[in-house]
Amino acid sequence: MSESLLSPPLTGPGPRRVPLPLITNPSEGPVKQSAKDFRSAEEVRWCPGCGDYAILAAVQGFLPELGLRRENIVFVSGIGCSSRFPYYMNTYGMHSIHGRAPAIATGLSVSRPDLSVWVITGDGDALSIGGNHLIHALRRNVNLKILLFNNRIYGLTKGQYSPTSEPGKITKSTPMGSLDTPFNPVSLAVGAGAGFVARTVDSDRKHLTSVLRAAAEYEGTALVEIYQNCNIFNDGAFEVLKNPATRDDHLLRLEQGQPLRYGSDGEHTIVRDAAGSLRPAAEAGATEGSDAEVIHDAHAADPALAFALSRLPENGGPTPIGVFRSVARPSYDRQVAEQLEQAVQASGPGDLDALLAGRDHWTV
Amino acid sequence: MSKQVLAKQVLAVPGVVIRFAGDSGDGIQLTGDRFTAQTATFGNDLATLPDFPAEIRAPQGTLPGVSAFQLHFADHSVATPGDSADVLIAMNPAALKANLEHLRPAAQIIADSDQFTKRNLTKAGYAANPLEDGSLEAYTVQPVPLTTLTVGALKDFGLSRKDAERSKNMFALGLLSWMYQRPTENTIAHLTTKFAKKPAIMRANIAAFHAGWNFGETTEAFAVSYVVAPAPAPAGTYRNITGNLALAYGLVAGAERAGLPLFLGSYPITPASDILHELSRHKNFGVTTFQAEDEIAAVSAALGASFGGSIGVTTTSGPGIALKAEAVGLAVTLELPLIVVNIQRGGPSTGLPTKTEQADLLQVLHGRNGESPVPVVSASSPGDCFDATLEAVRIALKYRTPVVLLSDGYLANGSEPWRVPQSAALPDLRVEFASGPNGVAADGTPRFLPYLRDPQTLARPWAVPGTPGLEHRIGGLEKADGTGDISYDADNHEFMVRVRQAKVDGIANDLPPTVVDDPTGDARVLVLGWGSTAGPIAAACAEVRAAGGSVARVHLRHLNPFPNDLGEILAAYDRVLVPEMNLGQLALLIRGRYLVDAISHTQVRGTPFKSSDLRNAIEKVISDV
Structure with a gap:
């Protein structure tokens, strides 16, 4: 036994027991709020013309319909242009460190299941420095809504290639072209076991809002990839998907229970080839037509369709947007809370004096 | 068991240092733990030193595979596990060879003679059998065929020879328990509980334990047993405790006394993992444990939980601290409570995972970018880990700051008797969350200033999400004094760097006077x-x-x-x-x-x-x- 030279014996006031956990939500229930209730006083400092403005407006515009009071909403971000987002939201927020937002949000969400926790991240933040946290949040199904702003470039550090930049990209750090094979964020998320994966485009407010709504309704990790234009360092990266002259032939809008079709009149069909991959009928040597068409089912338990859809552009097909996968799984937060409750039911609330004394003790 | 019939000579000795040594698969740590538990219950003061390799099962019979456990117990106050052992129990030649340097001259060596085969001697690098060649004549050597005796004692239990041999550590424990007249009840109880689902193994272990005791009592080879009287101690309830257990209890107690949930984010690492294991068993205290994907996620999740109003804790060792540095820096600038536990081990890099060192002091003080002051608290003994933890929690909550709590591998796994405190006598650690506006906006309306400081402590308000009207954003960018808005202003940064430092420096005003142990008063x-x-x-x-x-x-x-x-x-x-x-x-x-x-x-x-x-x-x- 050590004779302590340290602080005098610990003392304190009399007995006191505090029920745990203390935190209760003081203000649940629907409330009338408008977009302007979600605007903070902070001056928005993105470059003029940045796609982030449209996403911010869409989020502020759609949040009131969730019926959540703003004090119960938290935005957590990492580092990068998009990660300034929380400063502009009049909710609780944290602009954290590079790549770690999903981990910070995990601790917050698990310890406070009463909150609505949103993660704002970018292609570098989520897929490069923070890739590990992203895949682990997805596999656990923590109750987070992760908005991944993908502009396929590093903007805040002024124009290096990112993990989603196309091969051969000439940037400040790749004067002879990038040698990296890019991540497809939807493929990655499906592969990581995500229960909800979607993609949308910054300029399509209606689609963006519908996807955000679906994400908000999902209990668990919802990953939403948002194609976002960086007009300074990677302008026009998604032009082919946005230009009215080209978009119909390059964009496939996913709709639950509907056949996979695209083209100005829905004339193009997606078929499954012998290997199980999805391809445009023309590419696969099949005829356009209803007998071979594939019906979209985001609720399919098996992730094969969602994964095959995510690979369509790599197979010469259009880029799908919408909800790739939305499959109910118990959220991590809920399961953690249930274990805490079960422990109390099994052993009663903790008795500190009994814990400290233990079983093998003796009295002098 | 007849403890009262002792025809043999019984010698009273003031204290003994025993060292158990064997293969890492021999159950040496369990044997040491049980002997320690018996000794603690008996009322001796004691200190222990588990000394084991990083490998789970190094090749059998080799020097790198040797695991040891040293115990010092006495009828007086004990401060260390002992410089050198009085008694060595060597389960094989490698254990003997690796531990001779830890013995005092003329120490007693009890060796399992069955294991001193040609093959095992060769593995340990012995050309001849040291039990027979006279090379140990400076010691008192007692060869005992522990393996044969154990197998013989269990011959009616229907076990394979291999399974029967596994109980030889309990035979050795029984023999030593006789030698030092230890109470045996709690070892029997422990074996009964531990092997409740394997009754055959339970009965075999208990039988081996009894056989070891009876062997000591009856064989002529052991002529003397020893009595080490209980050590005087202040009145109270006592238990034996390791540093990691005391630290885990300190966290539970800290959360109880603060009235807040505890959230542990941790990634397994030696020698800190036992804290994660222990806390994961106490969910009924409102303790959430999160085994993260890596060290960074572990501290980040803890910090996220702190933002939400929990006591966020992360536990690790030196390599993990290196990985957590950036997130601890974020906690410094967010000014949120966070407990960062470092169970130090030998470094640099992977270093000596199972060995002790205290070489992370400068890392935890200075291993972050920028001026990033973090209070550092250290524990000085296994039992003291409890008090040190409460102090770390106190500082973190009161000053809204990450606190590093330093322990090390020796404290973590070593044990000592600990006077169990009454929970009501522990410090009151309650804090108040911010509940309303604390300032006024330019237009005269009330507003919340997340970086308005308490004039006494310089701590900022802790406003947890869910509190209406206090919505605010915090982050790693420099913040304007008071408002917490992003600020790149030179004067503001100068002020904020200095005020963060002043806040941590000011904790010194909140510490008790230093105790100087200078009994004669004339020391120079x-x-x-x-x-x-x-x-x-x-x-x-x-x-x-x-x-x-x-x-x-x-x-x-x-x-x-x-x-x-x-x-x-x-x-x-x-x-x-x-x-x-x-x-x-x-x-x-x-x-x-x-x-x-x-x-x-x-x-x-x-x-x-x-x-x-x-x-x-x-x-x-x-x-x-």
Whole structure:
């Protein structure tokens, strides 16, 4: 036994027991709020013309319909242009460190299941420095809504290639072209076991809002990839998907229970080839037509369709947007809370004096 | 079991150091733990040193696979596990060879003679059998065919020979329990519970344990048993406790006394994992444990939980601290409570995972970018881990700051008797969350200022999500004083850097006076220590004093900030000796801060200081004054 030279014996006031956990939500229930209730006083400092403005407006515009009071909403971000987002939201927020937002949000969400926790991240933040946290949040199904702003470039550090930049990209750090094979964020998320994966485009407010709504309704990790234009360092990266002259032939809008079709009149069909991959009928040597068409089912338990859809552009097909996968799984937060409750039911609330004394003790 | 019929000679001895050694698969740590539990219940004071390899099962019978457990117990106060053992139990030749250096001259060696086969001797690098060739004549050697005796005792249990052999550690425990007249009830109870689902194994282990005891009692080879009387101790309820257990209990107690949920984010790492294991068993206290994907996620999740109003904790060792540095820096600037536990081990890099060291002091103080002050609290003994943890929780909550709590591998796995505190006597750690606006906006309306500080503590308000009207954003960018808005203003940054430092420095005003152990008052040499060196330093000082020398001693709990009175205390002595298990990290700080010509005495062997070595170092300094 050590004779302590340290602080005098610990003392304190009399007995006191505090029920745990203390935190209760003081203000649940629907409330009338408008977009302007979600605007903070902070001056928005993105470059003029940045796609982030449209996403911010869409989020502020759609949040009131969730019926959540703003004090119960938290935005957590990492580092990068998009990660300034929380400063502009009049909710609780944290602009954290590079790549770690999903981990910070995990601790917050698990310890406070009463909150609505949103993660704002970018292609570098989520897929490069923070890739590990992203895949682990997805596999656990923590109750987070992760908005991944993908502009396929590093903007805040002024124009290096990112993990989603196309091969051969000439940037400040790749004067002879990038040698990296890019991540497809939807493929990655499906592969990581995500229960909800979607993609949308910054300029399509209606689609963006519908996807955000679906994400908000999902209990668990919802990953939403948002194609976002960086007009300074990677302008026009998604032009082919946005230009009215080209978009119909390059964009496939996913709709639950509907056949996979695209083209100005829905004339193009997606078929499954012998290997199980999805391809445009023309590419696969099949005829356009209803007998071979594939019906979209985001609720399919098996992730094969969602994964095959995510690979369509790599197979010469259009880029799908919408909800790739939305499959109910118990959220991590809920399961953690249930274990805490079960422990109390099994052993009663903790008795500190009994814990400290233990079983093998003796009295002098 | 007949403990009262003792025809043999019984000698009273003041204290004994026993070292159990064997293969890492031999159950040595379990044997040591059980002997320790018996000894603690008996009322001896004690200190233990588990000493095992990083490999789970190194090749059997080899030197790298040797696992050992040293226990010092006595009828008086014990400060260390003992410099050298009086008794070695060697389960094979490798265990003998690896542990001879830990024995005092003429020590008793009990060896399992069955294991001294040609093959095992070769594995251990012996050309001849040391039990027979006279090379151990400086010791008292007692070869015992432990394996044969165990298998014989279990011959009616229907076990395979291999399974029966596995109980030989319990046979050895029984023999030692007889030798030192230990109470056996709680070992029987422990085996009954541990093997409740394997009744055959349970019965075999209990039978082997009894057989070992009876062997001691009946064989002529063991003529003497020993009695070590209970040690006097202040009245109270006691238990034996390891540092990691005490630390885990400190976290649970801290959360209870604060009335807040505890959230542990952790990634498994030796020697810290036991804290994760322990806390995961206490969910009924509102404790959430999260085994993260990596060290960074572990601290990040803890910080996220702190933002939400929990006590966020992360537990790790030195390599993990390196990975967590950026997130701890974020906690510094967010000014949120966070407990960062570092169970130090030998470094650099992976280093010596299962061995002790205290070489992370400078890392935790300075291993972050920018001016990033973090309070640092250290534990000095296994039981003291409880008090140190409560102190870390207190500082973190009161000052809204990350706090590093330093322990080490020796404290983590070592154990000692601990007087169990009454929960009601523990400090009140309640804090108040912000509940309403604390300032006024330019237009005169009330508003919340997340960085408006308490004038006394300089702590900022803790406003948790869910509180209406206090919505605010915080982040890693520099914040404007008061509002917390992003600010790149030069004057503001200068102010914020200095005020964060002042907040941490100000904790010194909130610390008790430093205790100086200077019984004669005429010492000219002060020994200044921190962390797990407390035991060896105390023992060394006691030896110096017993020999007529004068020496003073101070042991630091707080390494950042230092106590306000430390400078004055240091100045009162002609020489300051700083023993550390590193290359002089505290000594560097003391020199820099106080301009004191501190004498650094260091060792980095992965084991605690021997008190005799420290005694020599102290006496040399005394003779040089």
